[in-house]
Amino acid sequence: MKVLHIQTGMTPAGNAAYRLHQAMRREGIESYVLTYQKTIKRNFVFNEKTGLKQIIAKFYNKIINTKIINKKKAGTYLFSVFPRITFNEIIQHAKNMDVIYLHWISGGYLSVKDISKLAQLGKPIIFFMHDMWTMTGGCHHSFDCTQYKTGCKECEMFQSRGNIAFKQNKIKANLFRKYNNLYFVSPSQWMANCAKESSILKEKPVYVIPNIVDESIFKPLDKGISRNILNLPHNKFIITFGCQAGINNKFKGFDYLREAINNLNFSDIQLLIYGSDYNQRTVEQLKYPIIFLGPINDEHVLSLICNASDLFVSPSLAESFGLTFLENTLCGTPVIGFDCTAIPEIVKTGINGYLTKNKNSEDLSQGITLIYNKKITMKETIKYNSSAIIKQHKELIKNILEK
Template sequence: MVLHLSTFHLEGGAGVAATRLHRALLRSGFDSNMLVPTVQQEENGVHGLANTKWQARKAWMRFVAERAFFLPYEKDKSVRFAFSPALIGTDIHMHPLVQQADIIHLHWINFGFLSLYSLEKLFSLGKPIVWTLHDMWTFTGGCHYSKGCENFLSHCRYCPFLARPEAYDLSFAQFERKRSMYGNAKLALVSPSHWLDNMVKNAALTQNIQAQSIPNCIDTDLFTSLDKSEIRARLNLPMDKKLVLFAGANTQDPRKGFSFFKDAIAKLNRNSMETEVLVLGKSRPENFTGFPANVHYLGKISDQQELVNAYNAADMIAVPSLEDNLPNTIMEAMACGTPVAGFNTGGIPEMIDHKVNGYVSEAGSSDSLAEGMQWIMDNNTGYSLSRLAREKVIRSYAENVIARRYEELYQSLLAR
């Protein structure tokens, strides 16, 4: 039996990816279970640590306590959730599911779920551990994305996320703790993108640990092409406009590149107002004041079918992320036949085949992003790009394809 450990169940890119893998393994006949702090809705094989209101409150208090601990260290509030000290968490090494598991599969485990001490106790069990990385935290001194800092290649110190970067600061201490822990663990690291896998193989903490790249998976029966006109009519969206989607868990996170998207839309609409915008995710109406196009704010959508409808309503999606691993939004959109224009960063160019099923724009350039969006609008005649985008997902990210690769990894670890 494999046991997945994840901070989130049905929200956040990493939580969604973990749950999708669990479901894919179950459908393939593999014995899979998942343990999360709080189950958001009942689901086969998904178990929560918090089964009472008091337990749920304690889980929330661990999150608050971990953030409060970091408060005196943070450079400013912009990095508040970009660095995890992982000093507060739950010791689950004696949990019945952990004890029963043949393989422990870690996903994103920060924000008060598992601390460094929690991980040490899990590693001490001597069981094979697969860790799917959804960002850089596993091999850094605490940051989730390094924003260009390359200290993790040698030794984290003088951390740019901290108010007082020093030779022996918080990042140095976490780096040393991880080095000690990893030396005693039966670890196999999995990166959804080759971009992240390459960093894993060069990072000082992980360069000697077994590592490979296996993408996230998606249910291509759920995420599929639908009748665009019918969906727009249902959502009360205009039939005669080009609709460009921007999606993100938090649209105002600078890493997601909303400012570049806004500038690119202004360039597209310089001579006409033919293009309108769909925005999906956490935001506020004032964020769209003065936006250079009519904005249809869809809000935060958790229902999967409504998410599929949103992708199908759009002519294309723009993903101008400055740092990203293997965005679920790209995979979801392409599965629905919605072409993508995205920046040439992280795992994005691995997903989009430039001028084949979408457009890879120059990172940090709103001009290039606008060119990419215009190219898709001009070249998706007869939905040829849409068809090729969906074919790429079925070939590379379908549940049966990814489940088989993980099963092979599990079996190889158990055979040792």
């Protein structure tokens, strides 16, 4: 079986699409990845060619996107539209494949025309939804907005209630309705439920298959050795916060963590932040010392960080799955997160950490205190097997091909 994964970019670490590709390879599936953006050289990962036509298209689409972004309200979340023009070689790469997986394809990669051409090949196309973009008029997470259920007619992300989101919503609905070889996979039950309630995907097949984490990498290691390798103190209670988008991404909830930590009264707290470089303002706002590790580009280093930590806290306001919670849990490190979106599917109070009231820094502080005082400990790790997850993909593909 030959599978092609298509994604705009391929980050060096923590990339769900690449992890799925690797796991498929380990289980005997002939898997390949095609990306739009240049990436580091990896096994069976190919980049789209970049010529004059591609540069012109990228520049033109950027102008259009800038006009859209300028109409957004300040401080709103990511919003993406289909590119107007593209020049790529997806058909040449896809025509010899049995199954096509579409992952994160925003950022100017695939147009409506491109997806139509792929669908017209007659092969199964599986959208693996890493956020809510597939079911909305353009936002990647809706948060408290429910407009995606009724067509995004009054998008709250824009200064004036224009029809950008409504038009994009309608384009997606018409595109997905036109072809019966399109299937949709959500990594969480929460997002699958959202999809079935959406005006775009309510009539499409939606399946739930978790994300892949390599349990041969993310596993319990000696905490002392992990701290030695990372040059971290042994006499501190290390609370870790990770966000590859940086601490300034307000949707990852660092402001709530800052308030919670400043409410603590322990003498040996050490905050560890990865994904963000040194920030003087953050240092001045916290009463405890901070170590910044910067962007992390290696999964083995991520595993060391998980194992070196006493506690991982991610007060994120929206998660389609909660990959960092799972990574830490597999390493035996307790986790804390808000009771929202897909987070409760992984974070279990009294089992692998503490699930706090949503957007509540006081309860966040309470959870940290309970784990610090060992009132809550890791009772068990979540049962997780990447081979079993690939088996779910195999069964899905088998059922689709037998239709």
